Amino acid sequence: MPSKGPNTVELDGIVEVVAPPKARCCRVRYDGGFHIDIPVYHLNPAQRTRTLATDDGWEPSDPETIYNWWCAELAEYQRDKARRLVRYLKVWARLKFTDENLRPSAILLTVMVAYCIGELDDSEWASDDDGLRSVTAALITRLQRSSVVPNPVTPSEDLAARLTKDAHRNLLVELERLLSVCDRALSAPSQLAAASVWQEAFEHFFPMPDAEVTTDSIALTQVASSNPNVRVRATLRKNSSVRFAGQNRIGPIPRDCSIEFEVEEPWMLPRGATVEWTVRNDSEEAEDENDLGHTAATGLRATERSAYVGTHYMDCVVKVGGQMVGHRRIPVAIEGTYLSRRQRRARR
Numbered sequence: 007m008p009s010k011g012p013n014t015v016e017l018d019g020i021v022e023v024v025a026p027p028k029a030r031c032c033r034v035r036y037d038g039g040f041h042i043d044i045p046v047y048h049l050n051p052a053q054r055t056r057t058l059a060t061d062d063g064w065e066p067s068d069p070e071t072i073y074n075w076w077c078a079e080l081a082e083y084q085r086d087k088a089r090r091l092v093r094y095l096k097v098w099a100r101l102k103f104t105d106e107n108l109r110p111s112a113i114l115l116t117v118m119v120a121y122c123i124g125e126l127d128d129s130e131w132a133s134d135d136d137g138l139r140s141v142t143a144a145l146i147t148r149l150q151r152s153s154v155v156p157n158p159v160t161p162s163e164d165l166a167a168r169l170t171k172d173a174h175r176n177l178l179v180e181l182e183r184l185l186s187v188c189d190r191a192l193s194a195p196s197q198l199a200a201a202s203v204w205q206e207a208f209e210h211f212f213p214m215p216d217a218e219v220t221t222d223s224i225a226l227t228q229v230a231s232s233n234p235n236v237r238v239r240a241t242l243r244k245n246s247s248v249r250f251a252g253q254n255r256i257g258p259i260p261r262d263c264s265i266e267f268e269v270e271e272p273w274m275l276p277r278g279a280t281v282e283w284t285v286r287n288d289s290e291e292a293e294d295e296n297d298l299g300h301t302a303a304t305g306l307r308a309t310e311r312s313a314y315v316g317t318h319y320m321d322c323v324v325k326v327g328g329q330m331v332g333h334r335r336i337p338v339a340i341e342g343t344y345l346s347r348r349q350r351r352a353r354r
Contacts, residue, residue, distance in 0.1 A: 022035050023035075028043065029060055029061045029062075030045055030058060030059075030060050031043040031046075032044050032046075043112075045058055045059070045069075046058070047059070047067070047069070056068045066160075068159070072113070072116075072117075072158070075158045076116070079120045079124060079158070080123065080124070084123060087131065087134065087137060088119055088120060091119050091123075091137055091138060091141055092116050092119050094134075094138055094208075095115045095119065096112055096115060097208060097211055098184060098207050098208060101208065101209055102180050102183075102184075103180070107168075107173065108176055108177075110166075110169070110177055111168070113165060114155060114165045114166055117157070117158060117165055118145055118148065118155060121148065122141045122144035123141065126140050126141070126144065136192070138188055139188035139189065139192060142184050142185045143185055145181055146178060146182065146185065149174070149178055149181070150178065153169075153171075153174045183207075184207055187204065187206050187207045191203040197215050198214075198215050198330060198333065199329060201213070201214055201215055202323060202325070202329075202330035203328075205284070209284070209299075209300070210284050210285065210286055210299030210300055210301065211298075214286075214321060214335070232274070232275055232276055232279065233324075233333060233334055234269045234270070234271075234275065234281070234322055234324055234332055235253060235269075235270040235271065235334070236253065236254055236267055236268065236270065236320075236334055236336055237251075237253060237268045237269075238253065238254070238255065238265065238266070238268075239256075239265070239266045239268075240256055240263040240265045240266075240312065241263060241264050242260060242262065242263050243262050250263070253270070254334060254336055255338075255339075256336070256337075256339070257317070257337070257339025257340060257341070258339040258340065259312055259339070259340060259341070260340070260341060260342060261312050261314075261315070261342045262312060262313070263311065264309065264311055265309065265310045265311065265338065266307065267307065267320055267322065267336065268306060268307045269281055269306045269307075269322065272306050275324060275332075276324075276331060277326075278326055279324050279325065279331070279332075280304065280324070280325050280326075281304065281305060281322060281324055281325075282301075282303075282304050282322075282323045282325065283301075283320060283321065283322055283323075284300075284301055284302060284320070284321040285300050285301075285302050285310060285319075285320055285321075286298070286299045286318065286319045286320075286321060287314060287316075288317065288318055288319065302320065308320065308322075312338070314340060316339075317337050317338065317339045317340075318337075318338045318340065319335050319336065319337055320335075320338060321333065321334075321336075322334040322335075322336065
C-alpha cells in the first residue's frame with residue numbers, strides 16, 4: 007500500500023539519489039528503507055580547514071570539529087544512548103515538521119541533546135523512554151530561556167538562526183506535545199497502551215506489540231475493550247467487475263486494487279470512541295520503494311491501494327479519551343511477480 011514520495015534518479019540496483027539535490031547535500035536512499043544525506047567538502051591540507059559545497063557557493067564548515075566536541079562532551083558510556091536519542095528526535099522532527107523552513111536541523115538537535123544530557127543525572131535517562139522524556143523537558147527549558155543555540159566549535163554561529171520567531175514558537179509547541187506524549191506513554195497501564203501513545207509522535211515507525219501482547223494488554227485496561235471486526239473489500243482498478251472480500255483480512259489479491267476497510271457494527275463501539283488507521287508495509291518490495299507505512303485515516307473507513315507483493319498490515323485502533331481500548335491488525339496479502347531494481351535494470 008503506497009504513499010507518495012519525491013522524484014528520484016536511479017543510479018543502480020542498490021541506491022538512488024533524490025532529485026533535485028538539497029541546498030547543502032545529496033540525499034541517497036538505500037533499499038533497506040533508510041537514507042543518508044551526503045555533503046561535499048573541500049579540505050585545505052595546509053591549513054586543515056574545510057568548506058562545504060552549497061547552492062550559494064562554498065561556506066566554512068568542519069564536521070570533524072563537531073565530532074571531536076561530541077566525544078569530549080560525553081563520556082564513552084553515554085554516547086550510544088545519546089545517539090539513539092538524537093535519532094528519535096530526528097524521526098520525530100521529520101514527521102512533525104513537513105515544512106523544512108520550520109524543522110530544526112539535525113546539527114541543532116544533535117548539539118542540544120548533548121548539552122541537555124550534560125545537565126542530567128544518569129538516573130534521569132537510564133532507559134530510552136525516560137531519557138527521551140528528560141531530554142525533551144530540558145530542550146523546552148533551554149529554548150524558553152534563549153532562542154540562541156551557539157555552535158560549540160564556532161560560538162559566534164547560532165545554530166538556530168535560520169528559525170524565525172514563528173518557527174521558534176512552533177518548535178516549542180511541538181516539543182510540549184512531545185513531552186505530553188512521553189508523560190502519557192510512561193504512565194500507560196500496559197505495553198499496548200504505551201505503544202498507542204508513542205505512535206502519536208512516531209506514527210508507523212513505532213511498532214505495535216505482538217498479537218498475544220495486544221490481547222493480554224487490552225484485557226488489563228480500565229475501559230472495556232472493543233476489538234472491532236473490519237470488513238475489507240478490494241476492487242481491481244482496471245476491471246471493476248473483479249472484486250474480493252474478507253473480514254479482518256483479505257487476499258491474496260492482485261496489485262492495483264482499491265481496498266476499502268470499514269468497521270462493522272460501529273454502534274457496538276464505546277460511546278465517544280475514535281478509530282485510527284495505520285498502514286504497515288512489510289516486504290522487500292516496500293523497502294525497495296522506501297515506503298514502510300503511513301497514517302491512513304481517522305474515522306470508520308479507510309481506503310488504500312495494493313501496490314507491493316507480500317503480506318502487509320492495516321492497524322485499526324479504537325480509542326476513548328486518547329486511551330486505546332481496541333485493536334485489530336488486518337493482514338493484506340498481495341500477489342504478483344516482484345522484480346528488484348537490479349532485476350528491472352537487467353531486463354532493459
